[in-house]
Amino acid sequence: MEKKFGGSAIFLDRSDINTDEIIPAKYLTEVTKEALTPYILEDLKLEGFDPKGEKLKNATVVVSRENFGCGSSREHAPWVFEVNNVHTVIAESFARIFRQNMFNGGMLAIELPKGDIDQMIALQQQGDVEIGIDLDGQSVTAKAGGEKKQFSFEISPFDRALIDAGGWVEFADARY
Amino acid sequence: MGKTLAVKIFDSHLRDEPFPGTKILDLDRVLCHEITTPVAIADLVWRGKDRVFDQNKLKVVIDHVTPSKDTKTATQAKMLRDWARRHEIPDFFDVGRNGVCHAIFPEKGYIRPGYTVIMGDSHTCTHGAFGAFAAGVGTTDLEVGILKGVCAFREPETIRINLNGTLSEGVYAKDVILHVIATLGVNGATDRVVEFRGAVVDGMSMEARMTLCNMAVEAGGTSGVCMPDMKTVDYLWDFIKGEFADKDAALADYRQWVSDDDAVYASTLDIDVSTLDAQVTFGFKPDCVKSVKEMQGTPVDQIYIGSCTNGRLEDLRQAAELLKGKQIAGSVRGIVSPATPKVFQDALAEGIIQIFMDAGFCVTNPTCGACLGMSNGVLAEGEVAASTTNRNFNGRMGKGGMVHLMSPASAAATAITGVITDAGSL
Ligand code: SF4
Numbered sequence: 385m386e387k388k389f390g391g392s393a394i395f396l397d398r399s400d401i402n403t404d405e406i407i408p409a410k411y412l413t414e415v416t417k418e419a420l421t422p423y424i425l426e427d428l429k430l431e432g433f434d435p436k437g438e439k440l441k442n443a444t445v446v447v448s449r450e451n452f453g454c455g456s457s458r459e460h461a462p463w464v465f466e467v468n469n470v471h472t473v474i475a476e477s478f479a480r481i482f483r484q485n486m487f488n489g490g491m492l493a494i495e496l497p498k499g500d501i502d503q504m505i506a507l508q509q510q511g512d513v514e515i516g517i518d519l520d521g522q523s524v525t526a527k528a529g530g531e532k533k534q535f536s537f538e539i540s541p542f543d544r545a546l547i548d549a550g551g552w553v554e555f556a557d558a559r560y
Numbered sequence: 561m562g563k564t565l566a567v568k569i570f571d572s573h574l575r576d577e578p579f580p581g582t583k584i585l586d587l588d589r590v591l592c593h594e595i596t597t598p599v600a601i602a603d604l605v606w607r608g609k610d611r612v613f614d615q616n617k618l619k620v621v622i623d624h625v626t627p628s629k630d631t632k633t634a635t636q637a638k639m640l641r642d643w644a645r646r647h648e649i650p651d652f653f654d655v656g657r658n659g660v661c662h663a664i665f666p667e668k669g670y671i672r673p674g675y676t677v678i679m680g681d682s683h684t685c686t687h688g689a690f691g692a693f694a695a696g697v698g699t700t701d702l703e704v705g706i707l708k709g710v711c712a713f714r715e716p717e718t719i720r721i722n723l724n725g726t727l728s729e730g731v732y733a734k735d736v737i738l739h740v741i742a743t744l745g746v747n748g749a750t751d752r753v754v755e756f757r758g759a760v761v762d763g764m765s766m767e768a769r770m771t772l773c774n775m776a777v778e779a780g781g782t783s784g785v786c787m788p789d790m791k792t793v794d795y796l797w798d799f800i801k802g803e804f805a806d807k808d809a810a811l812a813d814y815r816q817w818v819s820d821d822d823a824v825y826a827s828t829l830d831i832d833v834s835t836l837d838a839q840v841t842f843g844f845k846p847d848c849v850k851s852v853k854e855m856q857g858t859p860v861d862q863i864y865i866g867s868c869t870n871g872r873l874e875d876l877r878q879a880a881e882l883l884k885g886k887q888i889a890g891s892v893r894g895i896v897s898p899a900t901p902k903v904f905q906d907a908l909a910e911g912i913i914q915i916f917m918d919a920g921f922c923v924t925n926p927t928c929g930a931c932l933g934m935s936n937g938v939l940a941e942g943e944v945a946a947s948t949t950n951r952n953f954n955g956r957m958g959k960g961g962m963v964h965l966m967s968p969a970s971a972a973a974t975a976i977t978g979v980i981t982d983a984g985s986l
Contacts, residue, residue: 400746400747400845402953404951404953404954404955404956405953405954405955408933408955408959409932409933409934409956410933410934410959412595412624412934413595413625413630413632413633413635413636413934414632415598415599415602415632415635415636415639416599416602417599427954427955427959429954450747451746451747451750451780454746454747454780455682455951455953456682456932456951457596457680457681457682457684457696457697457698458595458596458698458699459596459599459680459698459699459700462698477747477750479747479750479780480750480751480780480782481682481696481697481698482698484697484698484701484712485698485699485700485701488698488700488701489700540579540581540582541579541580541582542578542579542581542582542712545578545579551700552700552701552704552712553603553607553700553703553704553707556704556707556708556710557609557704557707557708559576559578560575560576560584560708560710
């Protein structure tokens with residue numbers, strides 16, 4: 385699946401969102417990514433958040449706080465984002481396995497400092513937030529209403545290579 | 561400048577460094593179970609690359625839902641089984657011979673000091689108890705591991721945790737690790753290896769060390785590790801005696817995998833365990849920890865003793881000691897899942913299974929089942945479990961259910977009274 389970065393954002397304003405909340409274990413019996421589609425974030429309890437709502441349906445970027453994707457190693461978590469067209473996750477920090485799983489699938493996990501995430505979240509007051517990603521320039525723009533903010537991020541050359549290759553299987557297969 | 565155990569393993573297994581700081585390691589073990597592996601297999605088949613790098617380095621088990629409970633889980637099991645047969649993987653454990661992955665693989669002698677180990681399972685860190693670098697990975701990493709025998713990691717930094725003092729009676733490795741997680745926080749060890757050192761670890765059995773390392777990931781750690789010593793050699797001896805003249809020779813060899821005295825650590829934490837009480841989690845994160853005494857009297861509906869954290873013989877013994885001659889409270893259900901067939905048989909031979917049954921426990925076959933709310937003891941909405949497992953996330957053991965993590969001894973005491981109970985108060 386062709387990856388598309390950036391787009392309309394949904395904010396999950398809490399730390400330690402775990403992979404059981406992203407995709408509950410009972411759906412791990414599915415053996416295709418597509419079958420996971422309806423169950424995205426089904427068990428996440430967060431004020432104002434509706435896993436079946438329009439906001440999530442339209443989102444292509446998830447923005448969250450610290451330690452996003454902690455818990456189980458299940459790659460079903462990035463997959464459920466992938467099949468729902470969420471190919472970018474921005475957070476203050478990630479759990480190691482989730483973060484690696486994103487890049488391994490050719491998707492983007494961006495870490496930004498708390499202050500930047502605060503500003504993005506505040507921007508919501510102007511209306512829906514649209515995220516732009518410049519991979520080469522390593523910068524993120526967030527637009528809402530007439531306001532626009534820009535933040536810079538870093539990804540390692542390896543993670544960038546995984547995105548360019550389309551994922552770790554492609555990269556490893558060409559090289560090892 | 562000295563090196564940590566993790567750095568020594570990285571140096572000795574380095575295949576490639578495509579970019580500074582990205583280490584591609586050769587793998588000694590790629591472990592597989594039926595939840596995360598079938599998707600990798602399907603993808604390999606779809607890519608026309610249905611191959612394995614070395615069938616002798618793959619170890620495969622069906623453990624999460626077994627025997628299969630419905631068509632979907634039967635399909636997952638079948639995909640794994642067919643694949644293991646197709647590639648003639650000799651070490652594949654199916655119904656009747658299967659057990660919880662992180663208990664059965666060490667028990668079979670597959671994990672050795674200095675090894676690199678991956679599995680599509682976050683608690684792979686358990687195997688670091690043998691002085692190995694063992695990391696949980698996602699399905700894509702697993703897929704590349706299966707195909708190429710390599711995995712990419714960032715250069716590891718290590719947090720050293722010195723456990724000093726003496727454990728009080730009724731306080732176990734589980735209580736220690738819950739306390740460590742509470743101290744580090746759920747992401748306090750992210751991208752780090754957690755090295756357990758000190759007199760307390762030296763005095764622990766391999767089982768107890770596995771309990772420690774098992775929960776390193778609950779603090780975000782990539783792998784837990786303990787230093788190989790004579791206990792490691794003793795545990796592995798049946799499997800390695802052909803390789804060494806005697807145990808001393810094995811120990812001398814394995815000591816190359818001990819961190820140097822002047823190794824550099826990201827941080828060091830000294831913990832005196834002497835005043836530590838039995839610990840239990842509250843809330844939905846594993847770093848929400850109190851003493852059992854503080855939680856005393858909290859009602860529960862189900863007791864679960866088992867899992868890769870605390871389903872080994874030593875764990876069952878500790879629970880049985882308290883349960884002997886007693887009945888569990890009428891208000892609760894007790895479930896015990898010996899982690900492997902060997903644990904089951906040994907517990908049977910020692911009379912432990914009889915004690916559990918006399919007390920009113922349901923004894924299940926070796927499986928993960930209830931630990932992740934998939935089978936054999938799923939909670940109903942609003943129910944509360946006292947459990948020897950490792951995750952208390954909201955809904956982990958069943959949607960709307962709540963889990964209090966604790967040691968087997970605390971779980972047994974809680975079973976007897978029906979409310980969270982410090983074993984010392986019985
Ligand atoms: S016992 Fe629980 S934590 Fe351990 S491998 Fe099985 S499901 Fe995972």
